[in-house]
Amino acid sequence: MSEAGDVPAESSARWAPDSWQQRQALQQPSYDDPDELARAGTHLAQLPPLVTSWEVLALKQAIAEAQDGKRFLLQGGDCAESFADCTSPVISNRLKVLLQMSLVLVHGLKKPVLRVGRFAGQYAKPRSADSETRDGVTLPSFRGDVVNGQEFTAAARRPDPQRLIQAHAHSALTMNFVRALIDGGFADLHHPEYWNLAWVEHSPLAAEYRKMVAGIGDSLRFMETLAGPIAGFSKVDFFTSHEALLLHYEQALTRQVPRHPGWFNLSTHFPWIGMRTAALDGAHVEYFRGIRNPIAVKVGPSVTPAQLLPLIDALNLDDEPGRLTLIHRMGNAKIATALPLLLEAVKRAGRRVLWVADPMHGNTESTSNGHKTRRFDNIRGELEQAFDIHAAAGTRLGGVHLELTGEDVTECMGGARGLSEGDLDRAYKSMVDPRLNYEQSLELAMLIVRKSVGGATVAGTNSE
Numbered sequence: 001m002s003e004a005g006d007v008p009a010e011s012s013a014r015w016a017p018d019s020w021q022q023r024q025a026l027q028q029p030s031y032d033d034p035d036e037l038a039r040a041g042t043h044l045a046q047l048p049p050l051v052t053s054w055e056v057l058a059l060k061q062a063i064a065e066a067q068d069g070k071r072f073l074l075q076g077g078d079c080a081e082s083f084a085d086c087t088s089p090v091i092s093n094r095l096k097v098l099l100q101m102s103l104v105l106v107h108g109l110k111k112p113v114l115r116v117g118r119f120a121g122q123y124a125k126p127r128s129a130d131s132e133t134r135d136g137v138t139l140p141s142f143r144g145d146v147v148n149g150q151e152f153t154a155a156a157r158r159p160d161p162q163r164l165i166q167a168h169a170h171s172a173l174t175m176n177f178v179r180a181l182i183d184g185g186f187a188d189l190h191h192p193e194y195w196n197l198a199w200v201e202h203s204p205l206a207a208e209y210r211k212m213v214a215g216i217g218d219s220l221r222f223m224e225t226l227a228g229p230i231a232g233f234s235k236v237d238f239f240t241s242h243e244a245l246l247l248h249y250e251q252a253l254t255r256q257v258p259r260h261p262g263w264f265n266l267s268t269h270f271p272w273i274g275m276r277t278a279a280l281d282g283a284h285v286e287y288f289r290g291i292r293n294p295i296a297v298k299v300g301p302s303v304t305p306a307q308l309l310p311l312i313d314a315l316n317l318d319d320e321p322g323r324l325t326l327i328h329r330m331g332n333a334k335i336a337t338a339l340p341l342l343l344e345a346v347k348r349a350g351r352r353v354l355w356v357a358d359p360m361h362g363n364t365e366s367t368s369n370g371h372k373t374r375r376f377d378n379i380r381g382e383l384e385q386a387f388d389i390h391a392a393a394g395t396r397l398g399g400v401h402l403e404l405t406g407e408d409v410t411e412c413m414g415g416a417r418g419l420s421e422g423d424l425d426r427a428y429k430s431m432v433d434p435r436l437n438y439e440q441s442l443e444l445a446m447l448i449v450r451k452s453v454g455g456a457t458v459a460g461t462n463s464e
């Protein structure tokens with residue numbers, strides 16, 4: 001049980017956008033020129049923000065509704081965005097997959113879907129080692145395009161503060177294009193054909209998807225015949241998220257605004273703390289406790305209730321609706337033992353969180369030819385178990401967090417087309433973790449509908 005006395009004394013201490021610098025900050029690059037870093041930070045702090053405080057607060061309200069079971073969160077996108085992939089087809093294809101998945105979910109779950117992209121800022125990656133050695137040469141690890149280049153040369157791997165500015169610019173370009181597409185009617189439910197991807201025609205799932213789209217079109221026309229055009233159907237909201245890992249970047253985009261009190265991270269709507277940087281006394285938790293955004297924390301299999309409850313207190317002492325999302329990423333083999341204890345403890349403590357499943361990060365493995373991959377069966381298995389475990393605990397699985405792409409890649413094995421280890425060489429493009437391709441993503445969306453409609457929700461065991 002968590003009580004006020006468990007809260008570390010520091011939580012009530014003075015907070016400022018730079019107070020994290022008094023704590024241990026894991027997963028930060030070592031910049032070789034502090035003055036150059038400071039100049040880049042000053043420059044970044046003068047540039048306009050990428051999102052606004054009222055969008056951030058609207059998302060918090062929508063997450064509060066998801067906590068009450070009125071919405072389902074779909075959060076997805078690349079493991080790591082790259083500057084090179086800041087192109088029209090990559091951005092629009094990613095949007096198409098997310099829109100198609102959300103259509104499947106809206107249709108099946110009969111509730112609004114909250115769409116959050118892992119994009120427009122997902123440029124920093126945690127790494128298991130600070131350096132990498134090849135043929136006797138040791139260089140800093142690649143930490144994402146906001147830090148250094150992937151190429152294995154001393155020049156590319158040098159952490160370069162100018163990349164902070166470039167990451168902001170590429171995020172703004174991405175954001176601008178997404179906003180323009182959505183404002184221009186790209187997400188209009190009357191025109192789901194806008195979201196078709198070339199290979200949908202050949203997919204084993206195409207028939208089921210087309211039937212759903214036709215059904216939605218019929219219902220929409222029927223309602224509009226009775227009631228006239230329904231404004232809400234011509235647009236959908238899209239929010240952005242990224243792992244707020246590189247704290248110099250996040251600090252520079254942490255702002256005060258005229259009409260809302262407090263500090264907002266205006267680099268994204270919905271930042272999250274990664275599993276490796278979620279220590280209670282660490283710099284990331286210190287930074288996150290002071291911003292007003294809705295925030296998420298990744299929770300891995302080694303986290304105990306005794307660790308999780310003080311973390312909830314540190315990040316959301318007042319139990320504010322919509323503030324805190326917990327993304328569990330346990331792995332197919334561990335979720336059955338690791339998750340129930342946490343659900344039970346949070347429920348007993350009466351804490352308000354949105355529980356979201358990330359069935360990707362606990363299921364990463366390496367093949368014999370060195371590819372990082374994930375088996376679709378493990379991803380599906382973890383997600384199915386997540387629904388069952390929540391139903392048994394009397395808690396609610398309110399969303400999913402996925403790594404996916406609209407490109408026709410072969411990075412995860414299995415799925416409707418049964419991709420094998422041999423297929424991985426054909427189209428393996430990810431810079432870091434393996435992503436679901438278009439078909440595998442849609443298959444998961446269909447599975448979510450089957451699990452939540454066929455299981456807990458209908459049986460009525462999932463109410464809190």
Ligand code: PEP
Nearest residue numbers: 079274275276298329361
């Ligand atoms: C990620 O989401 O890409 C990631 C590194 O996740 P985690 O912190 O859960 O390992």
Ligand code: CO
Nearest residue numbers: 079403432433
């Ligand atoms: Co990843």
